[in-house]
Amino acid sequence: MKYAKNILETIGNTPLVKINKITKDIDALVLAKVETFNPGNSVKDRMAVKMVDDAEAAGLIKPGGTIIEGTSGNTGMGLALVAINRGYKLVCVISDKQSKEKMDVLRAVGAEVVVCPTNVAPDDPRSYYSVSKRLAEETPNSWYVNQYDNLSNAQAHYEQTGPEIWEQTEGKITHFVVGVGTGGTISGVGKYLKEKNPNIKVWGVDAYGSVFKKYHETGIFDENEIYSYITEGIGEDILPKNVNFDVIDGFTKVTDKDGAVFTRRLAKEEGIFVGYSAGSAIKGVLQLKQHFKPDDVVVVLFHDSGSRYIAKVFNDDWMRDRGFLEKDVKHAEDLIGAEGELITAKTEELVSHAIERMKKHNISQIPVEDASGFVGSLDESALFKAYLEDKNISEKPIKDIMQSAFPVVSKNTSIDELSKLINRENKAVLVDLGNKEFQIITKHDIISAI
Numbered sequence: 001m002k003y004a005k006n007i008l009e010t011i012g013n014t015p016l017v018k019i020n021k022i023t024k025d026i027d028a029l030v031l032a033k034v035e036t037f038n039p040g041n042s043v044k045d046r047m048a049v050k051m052v053d054d055a056e057a058a059g060l061i062k063p064g065g066t067i068i069e070g071t072s073g074n075t076g077m078g079l080a081l082v083a084i085n086r087g088y089k090l091v092c093v094i095s096d097k098q099s100k101e102k103m104d105v106l107r108a109v110g111a112e113v114v115v116c117p118t119n120v121a122p123d124d125p126r127s128y129y130s131v132s133k134r135l136a137e138e139t140p141n142s143w144y145v146n147q148y149d150n151l152s153n154a155q156a157h158y159e160q161t162g163p164e165i166w167e168q169t170e171g172k173i174t175h176f177v178v179g180v181g182t183g184g185t186i187s188g189v190g191k192y193l194k195e196k197n198p199n200i201k202v203w204g205v206d207a208y209g210s211v212f213k214k215y216h217e218t219g220i221f222d223e224n225e226i227y228s229y230i231t232e233g234i235g236e237d238i239l240p241k242n243v244n245f246d247v248i249d250g251f252t253k254v255t256d257k258d259g260a261v262f263t264r265r266l267a268k269e270e271g272i273f274v275g276y277s278a279g280s281a282i283k284g285v286l287q288l289k290q291h292f293k294p295d296d297v298v299v300v301l302f303h304d305s306g307s308r309y310i311a312k313v314f315n316d317d318w319m320r321d322r323g324f325l326e327k328d329v330k331h332a333e334d335l336i337g338a339e340g341e342l343i344t345a346k347t348e349e350l351v352s353h354a355i356e357r358m359k360k361h362n363i364s365q366i367p368v369e370d371a372s373g374f375v376g377s378l379d380e381s382a383l384f385k386a387y388l389e390d391k392n393i394s395e396k397p398i399k400d401i402m403q404s405a406f407p408v409v410s411k412n413t414s415i416d417e418l419s420k421l422i423n424r425e426n427k428a429v430l431v432d433l434g435n436k437e438f439q440i441i442t443k444h445d446i447i448s449a450i
């Protein structure tokens with residue numbers, strides 16, 4: 001009979017899967033190491049076991065002891081599987097910005113979850129760094145894991161993930177591309193692959209708001225590079241000991257939006273339901289495409305499962321709130337939102353009336369009509385020019401200073417045609433929506449849409 005003696009034995013030997021559609025413009029074979037197939041649904045199962053193995057061997061933790069780690073996610077899950085099978089208690093210290101689902105998942109696998117406030121400095125006694133450290137000091141027979149500086153993390157990937165990739169590609173791999181957080185994955189896999197073949201190029205995928213790329217390129221730890229970002233799992237505001245810059249050839253940074261959009265594309269176009277950092281990783285591959293030749297074999301690693309991001313990347317409202325949903329803007333009608341009734345002025349009204357209306361509605365141009373329809377327009381720069389010529393302009397009728405009418409287009413006019421109609425003289429176009437209804441599109445609307 002073939003069976004695993006416990007769940008831990010099922011960790012590793014994850015499949016390598018060809019990416020077909022997203023990478024069609026890349027002249028190389030792109031293969032994804034899909035780590036979702038691990039029992040805890042992420043690559044972190046591998047290093048969780050290795051870190052506990054090494055701690056046991058070094059006598060850092062004894063039977064019945066307590067494992068303590070500051071983790072909200074994948075590492076906590078991996079450690080939980082080990083703790084259950086080896087009879088340890090697990091305490092996960094997490095910040096209150098994490099979702100309730102994440103806390104519930106950790107509790108489901110037996111972890112005790114300690115929640116700390118997010119908005120306090122790292123040295124504040126309430127911060128999750130301080131609380132983890134204090135709990136480790138106060139709890140007898142406990143061990144603080146510290147995945148950032150615990151080198152068993154990278155070693156797990158040197159011993160497992162690297163050799164698996166080498167064997168699965170029959171030594172033909174030419175490039176390895178992967179997101180970098182603690183640095184364990186890239187450093188362990190990178191070291192192994194470079195020992196096998198020093199010509200293999202190892203690329204890290206970094207987030208905007210993280211220090212890695214600049215530090216690698218210049219040796220400068222630039223605090224200006226640090227700002228908050230949305231991407232999860234990759235990028236840091238510290239230099240973890242697990243990042244071995246010597247085995248990394250370069251970094252590419254992927255935006256929060258691109259990472260999210262490509263995570264959705266992996267699910268929709270490849271049927272690979274993976275997490276946010278996988279979207280960043282595949283976008284990183286596309287950004288690096290000029291480095292690949294037709295016979296190259298590029299391996300990209302996907303860290304975790306899409307199920308952790310249901311309420312985020314896979315939720316349309318979440319995406320929309322952050323401006324990540326790509327609206328297909330092709331025609332005039334795609335640019336029209338819920339603007340309400342078109343604001344206009346009449347030829348016989350005074351210029352002061354038009355100015356008042358423009359101020360009230362916060363608009364920079366206004367169509368002018370008479371009984372026959374649209375016959376003119378006014379915009380800020382024309383008003384300004386007219387004022388310079390005649391200081392009493394506001395008491396004149398609009399028809400004395402109005403410019404030519406905005407062109408009227410149909411709903412189906414392409415954005416290209418529309419853009420050509422908007423120029424120095426002509427600041428807007430009117431879209432005929434039928435039933436004598438019109439809406440206005442300005443240069444600003446087109447720029448906002450792109």
Ligand code: PMP
Nearest residue numbers: 180181182183184185233277303
């Ligand atoms: N992606 C996700 C989802 C992760 O949880 C992590 C771990 N922080 C990474 C990428 C980066 O992996 P590593 O820590 O091995 O650099």
